Amino acid sequence: MNVPDIGDRFCEKYRKYFDAYLDHELPIETQRDMQQHIASCSECARILDSRGRMKQLVRRAVANEEAPLELVAALRGRLQLEPRSVFARSTAGWMVAAAAVLLLAIGGISLLRWDRAKVGEILRVGLVDHIHCSIVAKQWKRFVSFQEMKDAEGPSALGPEFIDLVPEVVSKLGKDYQVVGGHRCTAGERKYVHILITGANGSVLSLVITEKRSGETFAKADAASVMRASGVDIYRDRQQDQAIAGFESEKYLAYVVSNLDRDANLDVASNLAPVVYSHLHRLEL
């Protein structure tokens, strides 16, 4: 058995090259030597494994950062002013290329268009209830079964208008997510329908629906970004460490808010948006 011993000069000789080994920078013969040593030294194997894990953690954390859509728009504007600019002659090409970059980032959702400024205020309407009910009151901790949601009565019950939305949502969430409750609630003098969802690694998500007030629409807001999933435009932002994606029907605003990263939250929203929109549309008929 190998006893960890930092003073062991034999191990030290190899550990000096661990970084280069992980970066695939060692000659093939040295790599083989290294692999033989690792196979027989548990302490060196632990250290090498730990260093490899750190590389992965750093890569994942940094790669989650995504160029803001405003940057793409700003770049386009600045380059158009340049004397040698190709963009004055080829705006469409730039748009396609920019869309390709964003497609890579958001995975499978087609980008339709973007506007310039921010969509913050109208997205905050959904954030308020998520913060109030999921984050602060921690409603997600108390599991409520579908039967209990059906049997519920009074002002907090989902009621006949929204109870059928629950199985539709369940069918569109991946296996990594679970509906843990659903009710009506009030936050900031506004009434919401709220479906609570949890996922892996402590993620807490809310599907939040509220009736529009006069003049409230994403279409008139200065939107940072607009994606489309099965015909529904989705707007997104990140506020107070929570990712928000919002969409609308004629009379309702709907949101997916979570502590997931923006892309993962958008994935969930794009999966849910079509069924939620259809449900809301049926209510409006």
Place this chain on the structure above:
Amino acid sequence: MFSGRKVQSGEFEAVAVPHLNDLYRTAVRLVRDPTEAQDLVQQVYLQAWKAFHRFEPGTNCRAWLFKILINEVRHYRRRWFNSKTVSEGEQSLEETLAFEPSVPEILQDEDVLAALDEVPREFREVILLADVQEFSYKEIAEMLGVPAGTVMSRLSRGRKQLRVKLAEYASANGVGRKPQEVDSYECA
């Protein structure tokens, strides 16, 4: 007088634009300021476009853009800071780490980024280029204008510092944190 080849408009878009996200991510971590990072990336593309007639098709456009970014970051720092660099003489202090703690298996991205941001810029730079962008030591050496040995040494020292900071974050915050406990509100 202009030298080089005639540039086709679509060519710049096709080879340069796909690297936008990678450049932005790196810039944000280097200057630790999203607004400045956006500005820097715009400068990179402006510089790249102006010099694109000298770019040789078939060579590594990504490495070329990153080299421009590194230079832009240096100019940015000269404008705003007296850039504090870490002298090679400080190495002996870092070498005294006796036991190498395991990097925790689960860490929040925010903690990893916060720990990374605390690593001196010269080391953070090589970590970003090697670990995130996966450039070779030779490519990084060319971008930074230093020997490959210096790249290796900075990587080794930077990663060592990062390991220590990650271990500190993990023990200070707990692994796999949940949202903060607040009990003073009721859900109506």
